[in-house]
Amino acid sequence: MSGGETPLFEVRDLRVAFGRHGQFHEAVRGISLTVRHGEVLGIVGESGSGKSVAMLAALGLQPEGARVTGSVRFKGQELVGMSRRGLRKLRGSRVAMIFQDPLSSLNPVMTVGAQVAEAVLLHNSGISSRAAMKRAVELLELVAIPQPDRRVNQYPHEFSGGMRQRVMIAMAVANDPDLLIADEPTTALDVTVQAQIMQVLADLQHRLNLGLVLITHDLGVLAGQADRVAVVYAGQVVEQGPVDTLFAAPGHPYTRGLIASIPNMEVEKERLFSIDGTPPPLGRLPAGCPFNPRCTQTRDICRSVVPPVRGAADHTAACHFAFGISANTDNAA
């Protein structure tokens, strides 16, 4: 990948704020990400960290009344402030999305085939409904749903969780998108089914050369899948880097905590590791580093100074003590 190429998807300083009683609180506080063609970016973070909101807002799907600022470029085209019409053309054709709960994401009163066909029809005005239905069968076959020609006429309740998620994936790739955003695609599924769905996703990503954003709260899911990983905490990216270096040498204590929380079959432990405390609520962030109340190595500086982003170009972390460099303003040691 040459350096001068425009990235597929580039988010710069994205901020999303929710207003109540005239007061705005930022749920996303300046996230910057880049996804190149055919690259898999994992976004990991706890519930409420703002990872989903950020990606929804990037496609103009923020809840009503939310204020979105910053820049989101898709193939060089600015999406923030784009017209509803322009966004609609992009969604489902060039950029597609998969949601967490595959049952509630499907219309319960439409057959599965009609819904997949709708995804095709929406972005191919010339196509006949018969041809769209034929394409729907092909798409179901593509995501390895057995007997697709029979299954198209069934309703979502006749599908299992994993099969429903396959349908969602089929709808998402119906128009051969360049970018696929998968928001916790396996969270609502059984563990055994999770692996199958990840397999389908990885397979399609390869075959269609998709840029894939994989949002998850399970760092373990990303290990074998992602090229790069961004760790989000309290609406900011606290660490970002290639998956291998990030796992091998995490720079941020939060990332280390997440890695330690992955259950390990080889080591017998009395209790699974967990990070103490909960993420700070909107609008009541602690001073300094937002992670400091939960961090195991908090010093005075962490309580007063917001940590800068440090590290090499492709692996960065927002911690005063990242990569073994101690901050020279540290006066607590």
Add this chain to the structure above:
Amino acid sequence: MTISLTAPRKVRRLQWLSLPLAIGAVIVIFWLLATFAAPWLTVYDPLEMVGRRLQAPSWDHWLGTDALGRDVFSRTLHGARHSLPIAVGVVAVAVAIGASLGAVSGFFGGFVGAAIMRLVDVTLSFPPMLLAMAVAASLGPGLGNAAIAMVIVWWPVYARLMRAQVLEVREREHVEAAVASGAGRVRVLTKHILPLCWTPTLIAATMDLGQVILLAASLSFIGLGATPPTPEWGSMISDGASQFYSWWVALGPGLAILTIVLGFNFIGDGLHDYFDPRSK
């Protein structure tokens, strides 16, 4: 000891047919029959003097005759030909207006949505009978005008129901998924929201059929609906009210209203149980 090897034969039952639904259906089918076939089911012309005045019920006149010597049974069955079509028409138009305005208000919101709902609030703040009377009086007597008055009174109910349902359904994830796949707003509303919004309106509309018949009869009773000599149940009861000792004059139309309102309520109840089994 003998053990029967054949399983007891299961009586095949229709899953959806509950007792209230069955009773309601029988009553309503009876009145539908009367609506379509009253001239063939009765011997006497409902508008003609066919006997002596104020005769008590007998084999010749099952429900007696009224003050003008007309056959009450015949007039009662013919009354269905006025009441049922009006009830169906009023409810259909009220649902069409109310549901569309409610859906627009719920989905698009904003100034127009708020304006619609304030209009609903204002209309619903009048007692329905009073408002219907005022409108009917200003339009002049006649069943057609009474029907217009009832539509004006009734549509806000469906607007509220539909709006509430749309507000709930539009937050569901499949709607967000549809938006994310590039569907426009009209498509999202008509294909992904409205098909899931009909149940409460359907149940309410069924029950309201009875209520509208009652309201139409009330308007006719006070002279704002049907004009004589139309055999309308409300005006027939009004006739009977002045013949205090000839109880049968009001009995026919009274029973008619009672049974049909009951019938529609039963069907509404049955539908409610069918669509929402948890509420049983």
